[in-house]
Structures are given as structure tokens and as C-alpha cells.
Amino acid sequence: MVEIKVAKTAGFCFGVDRAVRLVYNEIQKGEKCVTLGPIIHNKQVVNDLQEKGVRIIEDVSEYESDERVIIRSHGVGQSIYDKLEQNGNKYIDATCPFVARIHKIVKDKTQEGYIILIAGDSEHPEVVGITGHGDNNCIVFKNSDELKEIFLKNSDFLEKKVAIVAQTTYNIILWEECLKALPKNNSNIIIYDTICNATSCRQEEAVELSKSSDIMIVIGGKHSSNTIKLYDVCKEHCNSTYHIENSDELFALNLTNAKKIGITAGASTPAYIIKEVQTKMTEILNNFDEDINFEEALAQSFKKIHIGERVKAYVVSVNNSEAIVDVGTKHTGYVPLSELTDDPTKTPSDILSVGDEVELIVTKINDQDGIVTLSKKKIDETLGFEQIIKAKEENSVVDGIVQNVVKGGVLASHNGVRVFIPASQTGLGKNSKLETLLKKKVEFTIIEVNEQRRRAVGSISAVLRAKREEAKSKFWETAEVGKVYKGEVKSITNYGVFVDLGGVDGMIHISELSWGRIKHPTDVVQLGDVVEVFIKELDKDTNRVSLGYKKIEDNPWEKFKAQFNVGDVIKATIVSITPFGAFAQIIEGVDGLIHISQIANRRVDNINEILSIGQEVDVKILEIDMDKKRISISMRALLEEESEAVEEVTEEAVEVTAEVDTAQAE
Secondary structure: OOEEEEOOOOOOOHHHHHHHHHHHHHHHOOOEEEEEOOOOOOHHHHHHHHHOOOEEEOOHHHOOOOEEEEEOOOOOOHHHHHHHHHHOOOEEEOOOHHHHHHHHHHHHHHHOOOEEEEEOOOOOHHHHHHHOOOOOOEEEEOOHHHHHHHHHHOHHHHOOOEEEEEOOOOOHHHHHHHHHHOOOOOOOEEEOOOOOHHHHHHHHHHHHHHHOOOEEEEEOOOOOHHHHHHHHHHHOOOOOEEEEOOHHHHHHOOOOOOOEEEEEEOOOOOHHHHHHHHHHHHHHHHHHOOOOOHHHHHHHHOOOOOOOOEEEEEEEEEOOOEEEEEOOOOOEEEEEHHHOOOOOOOOHHHHOOOOOEEEEEEEEEEOOOOEEEEEOHHHHHHHHHHHHHHHHHHOOEEEEEEEEEEOOEEEEEEOOEEEEEEHHHOOOOOOOOHHHHOOOEEEEEEEEEEOOOOEEEEEHHHHHHHHHHHHHHHHHHHOOOOOEEEEEEEEEOOOEEEEEOOOOEEEEEHHHOOOOOOOOHHHOOOOOOEEEEEEEEEEOOOOEEEEEOOOHHHOHHHHHHHHOOOOOEEEEEEEEEEOOEEEEEEEOOEEEEEEHHHOOOOOOOOHHHOOOOOOEEEEEEEEEEOOOOEEEEEOHHHHHHHHHHHHHHHHHHHHHHHHHHHHHHO
């Protein structure tokens, strides 16, 4: 028997799934849509969308006024956004959030004077889009050899600021080689690991699966970058690795003598194509088995079955109302939709596929017509309740779909068994609406079972608490000052922001949010934002975590230190006035104090008579105290210097006049 294993991470990634859903949603609304290039690198999906009226264009100029432009998950350069805005085109941005992050990095670092190096394929649409945010300041390289060549040809790069990013689907093995090829300990080089986590997981899983497989099947478009990279990493560990687009290509492959076959798929491969390949491969492999005992097969066809009997059957075909199965007898088996599921939103094809082996209960037999009616739902209910009892005994976690909101709680279906979850056990807040859980998949534990009445009570809250405690314990095992985390902003107060680090909340004090002045934390972050923070202080006894948010490289005091010295004459803008002087902004985030005695070369009683907020003045830097972050600046010093200069000119004029008078007298 051949073992076929499908990688868990195979198929659509988050970004592709989001882009495709956006297009289908627009179609359902009746919108006319065009995509800038194919929405994904998959012919089947693209063909289906074209059949539904979605046009593919290569340039914004091809757009028609009644169409909505959809920017695909690969993203585009800034010039495309500018064209769309200038033309007033309606558009939806389906750029993958991970790609959009690279756009921001490239744009920000370009503005800061960095040279941008990009690991990837220069002709891939994602890379073309990334370079379009770098103001012609980007260099693309394919591998470590090309990266070394770049530094050899541009020796001055070692002294310049360089930022390195990677295409989200870049080969993780090649990326590691590129990092090793970089000049060592160069503080001018900043490395951003921008390979998508889903890509990394998919490639890592593909490597492990290919190591243990005799044959490796990689499913995806022939032009799909991430699929090609999957093929490359699998080929390194399994010589019999094949790249196919669909199940039709299986017939050209040699699948004989294989004991283990692995299947993975690129991020732009729909789940139904993966399933078709798996089913077709099973059929092909079954046909290889020539050791069939025909006498036994004939006897099996006349085997009797009875109402209430459990049988195993194979799905022969599926339509909108039922599944037709082979039960191994002379009968044709039918499983009506009503006996497949209670979920009104599902069709038979959502539950069963051709080639599936399924256990059923016989509910009706018609020997005259050779028909037997069967039920999957009754099997599911029986097995489901057995699982419910076992879950209660083992205190294990089960999952189900919330089907209804009822008085006092919700009903979740687990394999056909309805479990009541009281409102107090849903994990929702006191004033939250239970309807938010409808049709959602939830995890829960079983806290009560009535076997006679076949009823059960579950708790989502218990699972959430356990997960949070587990995450909390894991956090404290590894947490240390300086460690960087990404977390979601859970609440905002006047004095700071609380961030969920995974089981533990940390606080960013308002003073740590920005180097500049802010009136409220919402000037910087909003609820739900995912932010990158680092641990400033830890107190395990009180479970308190203090976080830092603002980056050292953005410290305006460091920028000031690099640009200014005592004695410099500069321009500054008055930002506040106090009884003892005025504060003036030198650069954003750095203010200097003009003491009342340094405003004019005379006594000043009312500062407001001389200065006003927003006024730009010339000042001289008198003193800099970097430790205390204090700067003393003076207007008076410049006035005195000007006065001295005038006096010198006057004295020289008097001397010249005296000399002239003397000469005339003589």
C-alpha cells in the first residue's frame, strides 16, 4: 500500500487567499473588475475569473471608466498609485500585507539615504513593485555570488548605509548563504528578514517531507515563483521530484515502485486542485494493483446488507443533492444531503469527494431497484458523542462550528453532536453579542455530559485561559531585557499603551512612544495595531513588563549631536514661552532654552513683547549638556557681537576722520 502524505501548509497563503477573495467579493456585488496583471500565478483561477468577466490589463491606461481596478497581491510601484490617483481610477489594493511592509521599508530607507539591495528575481512582479518604491536606488541580486559581485564592484558601499530585503517567496537556503556572504561586523548594513513566514514554513515542511518520500509532487503554476522555489528545495532531497499544474499531468509520471509519495503546493494553488491530484493519484495507484481475486469480488457483489448496519463505502460521484457510493454489493448506494449534514450552508461536495472512503449506516434498502439509502450523519453523531465523552474524561480540547444562538448561550456542532456553551463560558465580554460567534469555528473543553439524554456542555473560556497560561509560562521562560517582540495593541490609556506579547501584557509608557512631543498615545498607535517593541524592564514577581517602542536610530538628540556644536549660529523656532525664558525648537524633538537674560541686550520684563510662538529667530549655542538633555541658546550673544562690530567700524571711521582733519590742518 502506497502512503500519500500532503503537506499541512500546501496551498493558498494568507496574502493570495485575501486577494482572490477580494476579486470574488467584487464579482458577487456586480462590480466590473480588472486586475493589473493576473491576480495570481494559477491558470485555473485566472481562467475562472476571466469567465466571470474579470479582465486582465497590463497598464492603467487600459482601464475603462465603469471598471474597478484591483492591485494584485504582488503589489505595484509608487508610480502606479500616482497614475491611479491622477486619473481618478477606482481601485482596491489587494497587496499582501507582508509585501506592503517591504514597500514601506524601501521607501523609508531610501529617504534616509540608504542604498537598497533586494534578494529576488528582478523580473518577478513583486520585485518590480518593490523597486518602484526606491527612487531608482535599488539593486536586485539572485544569489550570494551576485551579492559578492555587487560589493566588489562598489567598494564604496562599505562606507555607505545599505539596507537589504528579500522577496517574500525567496529561497530560505539561498537567503542564509547571502547573509554569510555579507561583509562582517559592518554597522552600516541593516538586514531585514522579509521572507514571508508562510513561505518559510512551507519550504521547511517541504524539505522534511521530501527527505522521507520516494516521489515528491509539487503543485502550482509553471510561472509561480514560490512554487519553483518549492520544487528546488524538494529536488535537493528527493531526485524524483515533479512540478505539475494539475491532475492531468500525473499520467505522464512514473509512480510505480514508490512506497511513500509526498505532495506540497505553492501559495497560489487552490485547495480543490490539491485534492484532485490526491484523488487522481489514489485512483492511478489502485489500478496498479493487479492481484485482484475475482471470485471474492463476485461473491462480494451478492453480499447481503441490513438496515442499521455499518458499512464502508467509496464515493463514486457527488452532485448538488447527494453522494453516490459503492458499498461493495450489487446495490447502488445513495447518501442524501439531509443525511450528510445539518449545516444548511454546505453542499455534498463540501463534505465528500470522489475516491473518499467513508463509513455509513444503512437506513433503507430497495432490492427490487437495487438501491440502498445510507446516512453519514448518524455515524458522525455516534462517533461524535463518543469523542465528547472521551474529551470530558481526558479534559482534552475539541472544536466545532457555532450553529445557533439560544437563550443563555450558543450551540456548537462537533461531528454532528450539539454542545451547549453558556454565555459565561464563551470567552466574550459582559456586553458582547453572542451573534459574533455564529458560523465560526471555536475550540472548547467539555465540562458536563449527560449520556442518557446525549447532551453536553462546553467551555471556550477554559481553552482561552489554558492557552494564555501556556503562552504566559513560555514567555517568562525566554523573556529578557532587550528582546524584541511583535504584539497587538490591546488597550490605550492617557499614560501609555498595553501590548499583548502572547499571554502577557506589557506597557509602553507615553514617553517611550515618540522622541517628539505627543499629546496622547493615539497620536502614534491605534487599537489593534501590531507593533514591534523591546523589553526595557522585567519584574517576574509582579508580572510587570515595561516596553520600549521608539528606536535608538531615530533619537533626535543623536542627530543633533552629529550636526551641531557650541558656538554655532543657527535658526530656531519658538515653541513655548515661560516666565523665565522661551523654548525654541532646533530640530524636531530637540529644544533649546533662551533664558530671559539672553533674549535681548537690555532688561526684559515681558517676553511676549519680543517673542511669539512660531517665530523663527537666530540664536547662538552657548552650552550643550547631552546627559541632562539641556541646551542653552542666546539671541543676546548675537546682538552683542553685532554691537561690537558696529563699535569697531565706528572707531575706525573716527580714526580716519581724525587723520584727515590733521592732514588738512597741516
